[in-house]
Amino acid sequence: MGAFIIRRVFYAIIMLFVVSFVSFVIISLPAGDFLDQKIAELEARGDRSASQRVDDYRERYGLDQPLLTQYWLWISNFVQGDFGLSFEYDRPVRELIGQRLTLSILLSLTTLTFTWAIAIPLGVYSAVNQYSLGDQIITTIAFIGIGIPGFLLALIVLYVAIVILNQDVVGLFSQQFKDAPWSLAKVWDLMKHLWVPALIGAVTGTAGTIRIMRGNLLDTFGQAFIESARARGLKQRTVVWRHAVRMAITPLIIILGTEAFPGILAGNILVEVVLGLPTIGPLYIQALTTQDMYMAGTVLVLIVFLLLVGNLVTDLVLAWIDPRVRLE
């Protein structure tokens, strides 16, 4: 087991380096230096000290050096927690991401809760009453749900809210709470906004989860221990929830590691953009549009990092559960 863990961790670290380098190259691909633009802009305004500051940045991040040097400067600071500077905001990337991280985590947790609260009972119902009318309806809805992308759904929700209900659903706070310090009223205001993107995320995520849950549970029902539980005269509810669901839910744990974990940063970028949420997704898109390279690069590398860590943890958990995996 020890050798297995070391091998996997080593592998993940190597992968992280390669991926971060490629991310850096992709992000710095766009022709034209963002700083050149900035300097021209500042000089047009006659701001000489700012131009001096930009030159300082250029030196500090080695922007006139070859790409490899730039990458090395950036990544060696990165591992120490200095993600570089957002040229757009003129502030450290770390600070900007930190500001939005709480809300991003909150949103992804709420979405996950909604998804599972909807999907697991529906999946169980579908499997227990296979081929019943309810199962057919759930399966059909799940089939349609897989096809509907979140950001189109978000646009439809916006339309219904704005044009038909005349409600404000954009953002996560009402106008008066936007810059207010935290208070009970602000939390309540957040709750009133948060459920919309969470539900949109849940609706698009539910479909797949229902399918997985239904399939797994149907497989589990065929196994001997379920039969023995029934033979012992246990109630149907106990057999289903205590014995079958407990087994069938394991693959969802894998999803937790490989999808929900990296989803903290990039769960539903497009939905967040459409609804104008103060989370990390829109920050990433803005950074890509304005070629704010350290900002975009940091978000991309952090997402990859979470994905790799999620995969690693999942692998380890699986290896712990199933010895065949680690002996392979």
Next chain:
Amino acid sequence: MSEEIQNSNVKQKNDKNKVSQSYWSLVWWKFRKNKLAVVGAIILAFYYITCVFFAEFFAPYPKDLESDYLEARPTYFQFRDSEGNWFLRPFVYALDEQIDMATRTRTYVYNTTVKYPIYFFVKGEPYKLLGFIPAETHFFGTDPETPDAKVFLMGTDRLGRDQFSRLLYGGRISLFIGLFSVIVFLFIGVSLGAASGYYGGATDIIVMRITEFLSAFPQEPLFLALGAAVPVTWPSPRVFFMVTILLALIQWGGLARQVRGLVLSGREEQYVLAAQSFGASDRRIIFKHLIPATMSHVIVIATLKIPGMILLETALSFLGLGLVPPTVSWGTLLQNANTVRAIRFAPWYLFVIPFILFSIMAYNMLGDGLRDAMDPYSK
């Protein structure tokens, strides 16, 4: 001797006609029985006819024709006028401009006293059908004798261009991108997967490492970053080409792995061993035996991949990182709707959503039906 063989062949053939069918005809039989899949195929045929092949004919106006009506509301077909009379021939009301002094916005209201009847197969702006046949007939439109008459089924945009026409032209680009990128995706995925499975060794290791590397990236953020890296100064055909390639490049990994698996097991089949012992070249074995054996699987994957490709393009262009105007695609049309103001005052920009959703659902229905049909021996 040879006659005998021929005879027995004929006999076998006759037997076949009685009891068995070729694989593809079995697939066709099974596919036809799946109503959902057939509906999907019909919807798609409809899309390809109206958007991809004959958009010029079905669109009442050229995609860049600017009218005097800016951000005008849709003029729907009417069959019943304000006095309650029914008409067999649909008509549209004229639009009157109104300036709201308080908010300084321009709105349009229906002028129910002026009716423009709709004619089918009317003469309109000249165009080239399929790119080379000169024609002037449009599927529907208003009387060409009255130049004031306009029909905007789905409203107009900020420059007064007819949205319905633009949606048809936009569908051409979006559906094309879906199809082209899947073809590139198939080409890369199948060839690398087959090579990896057949040759093994170093080829296999390299290809599999690349696919692992690709799967270490989250797909959507990676695609957005790559899209942003495409220079904005590029001419639109080049951007179109680039987006198509990128879509395929980030996704081929999964397909390559599946094809590799199929080829690995196919390599051990007796007919392949027989071909090898006859001295067939690697190329012949790969292209005549191994790849055709993976085709049913690959076709299903490809069909189910197209809607994802269309959506990714739409998302990218919607964010302003992919195709940009003047290119008309569903994504660039959706860009119009990305402000709260647009949704409040010009909700007809959202008509692009049903266009996208129906095409995606149709592809999913078709793909799901194909998946079942490709395995015609199961009940």
